[in-house]
Amino acid sequence: MPEIKTETLAVRGVELTLRRAGEGPTLLLLHGANGSASWLPIMEALAEHYHVILPDHPGFGDTDQPDWMDNISDVAYFYLDVIEAMGLDSFHLAGHSMGGWIAAEIAIRNATRLKSLTLISAAGIRVDGTPMGDLFAWSPQETVTKAFAQHPFIDQMLAHEPDEAEIETILKNRQMAARLCWSPRLHNPDLKKWLHRLTLPTLILWGDSDGIFPEPYAHAYHALIPGSALEVYKNCGHVPMAEARDAFLSRLTTFTKGAA
């Protein structure tokens, strides 16, 4: 199994904590509002195919919150600086949920270094008439039942008792997620206007039972990004990396090979 190494990188006064594993084409993973926890269980499997980089966004996990970072636009520009600082010239970018939103905002600003873009259960747009779930008002139990579709996952998550350190991380992540995404809720009204600029290979992956961004969000993204490919997994919630793990891995690796 490829070893996961943790390091820090100083960019714009932020000590960015990031994990790296594996060799091969570079795949930069952007996590959602819940932090890197949604990517970690699949990171080693991805590292069999890629040089995987998984940062904790500023204000999440082990990275501190800079005072000046107020919105997703700030985060996107920050990552453009990170990409330059790391010397990433040609790489695959994949983002989940809020991380998908960040990925889309990065790509509309500058996609010249990107080989491909993968948006998984992504925030960033609003589909009128289809309300998104209210992450910030739900209890932890409600969140689990909205985010997952399959019982083994729901039961496992509900049975989990976080320890003190984990509670602190959860609270930190929620606070920064609120700062960045509370209003307008989990989207940028202007993003829709510019998604047509994404002409790079783009893959959209979604669960048909996502209680946070229901399936119409997948189709809306698909319609807004010309030439994008869409795959919707059956009986799958907000985290296809968990609930459609094998199909997800195989689709992503095939897609990025084609985009190399």
Next chain:
Amino acid sequence: MDFFFFNLMPYGALDLDYDKKYASANLVLPNSYYDPKEGHKLYTRYMDELEYADELGFDGVCVNEHHQTAYGLMPTPGVIAGALARNTKNAKVCVLGRALPLVNNPLMVAEEFAMLDNITAGRFIAGFVRGLGVEYHAMGVNPAFSLERFHEAHDLVIRAWTETGPFAFEGKHYHLQYVNLWPRPYTQPHPEVWIPSQGSEETIRWAAHPDRKYTYLNVYSPFSAVETFMSMYRRVAEDDYGYEAEDRQLGLAVPIYVAETDEIAAREAKPHIESFFNKFLRIPNELLLPPGYTSISSLKAIALAKREMLGGGKEMERMNELGMFIYGSAATVRARLEEFQDRVGLGQLCTILQFGTLPHELTKKNMEIFATEVIPHFRGRARQVQTEAAE
């Protein structure tokens, strides 16, 4: 000690079984539970009670702001305060307070308060609050910027009241090319300011600052916590700012029920005060404490204790022991308030004499006994500081 009559204006006709279907009387309770005919009767009655408090000799009448809730029917307290400004003669009209971060242009608050101050010829007290956490859900405002917006909005209001306009206000959250208040406040340099709060060192330091010397009004805390916060205010004033805080800078808001005897008070108050704490003030943590509104360390302590802050199950007797509700005969209530006054040097008491479902007749009786048998006892009574250390 000065005495104020606070009416929260709850929807007293609420079907108390709502909680079999809904988690809270805030935000998620469908407004089909509100009957406008009952609402009209309640507004009329509550305003009568506020005006009656003026006749009874209370020093002030207080209203406040809450949104999308059966807990309080004053999303715009200035409407009530405007009527009180004309229908009261002596009592100060107090808006305790407006939730500054919830408005997108705080100049509206500066204007509204300046109008009230002019109409009443300075018989007005301005309260500034952040609003309950649940109100950040109700109004769509980002709780992570609550404190920033509060401070910036406060600075804008004070500058609008005190500086000659027009001037430009260049903030992070509020940007105005022209600030030029008409009317200017009647009270110079500006109306008296109170800060209702559940208590935090940061708020107390800020309120006590010599540039402000605002009255810190503690709401809904056990008396042990009130004592801690008020001692902190006095200590910060003395040690850090080099002045002695006056009693007028320390206030407490608390529901009280006084009757002919302790037994009658207990019997008459119990269902209504328990409806207040357990039904009207029932809010799950996720709604009450949105991320960013409260510090991570406080939220962590609550999560580790698995504590629902406002989850119901509160009993009158326990609330009385904690000092979060006071009931009894006039003698009992006087003794309790003397203790409060002596222990912390309380200068302002906001009595909540209507709470939850308490009907008009009992509210009126409560007000009358309080006004005739409790207030006069404290006129001219100074704090009696214990010289002996507590055993």
